[in-house]
Amino acid sequence: MLCLLADLRYFAKLLVPTISFTRPHCLSPRDARETAESIARRFEERLEVSWRWEGDALHLTADRGKARGASGSVLVGERFIDVSLHLPLHLRPMRAFLKAELARRLELLLGPAPGY
Numbered sequence: 001m002l003c004l005l006a007d008l009r010y011f012a013k014l015l016v017p018t019i020s021f022t023r024p025h026c027l028s029p030r031d032a033r034e035t036a037e038s039i040a041r042r043f044e045e046r047l048e049v050s051w052r053w054e055g056d057a058l059h060l061t062a063d064r065g066k067a068r069g070a071s072g073s074v075l076v077g078e079r080f081i082d083v084s085l086h087l088p089l090h091l092r093p094m095r096a097f098l099k100a101e102l103a104r105r106l107e108l109l110l111g112p113a114p115g116y
Contacts, residue, residue, distance in 0.1 A: 017086055017087050018084065018086055019072075019083065019084070019085040021082075021099070022083075023083070023103070023106050023110065025114070026111070032076045032110075033056075035081075035106075036058050039102075039106075040058055040074070043060060047065050047066050047067040048066070048067070049067055050062075050063065056077065057076075058073060058076065059072075059073050060073065067088075067091065069087075070086065070087055070088055072086055079114075085102075
């Protein structure tokens with residue numbers, strides 16, 4: 001019975017369609033915005049993701065390519081970056097990997113989180 005519950009929890013995590021987290025930073029608003037834009041450019045080059053700014057939110061959409069069906073936003077705050085991505089069905093099994101990779105990339109670009 002415990003194995004069945006563990007299996008159900010594992011598969012439930014695979015079905016979660018979103019990646020979302022908030023990452024604090026110590027950058028100026030301009031530098032934080034440039035960091036978010038550099039991530040968007042990388043997505044554009046590698047995954048054919050289109051992006052646009054609306055105020056402090058960078059919106060991402062993939063209409064074709066490997067990430068087709070993915071969408072999301074990166075909200076750039078004065079002291080945080082809030083990431084929210086919706087994954088299409090074919091990318092959901094990679095959710096944990098994608099979240100870890102995005103967090104790692106933000107760590108490299110933003111430096112250590114304040115307070116660490």
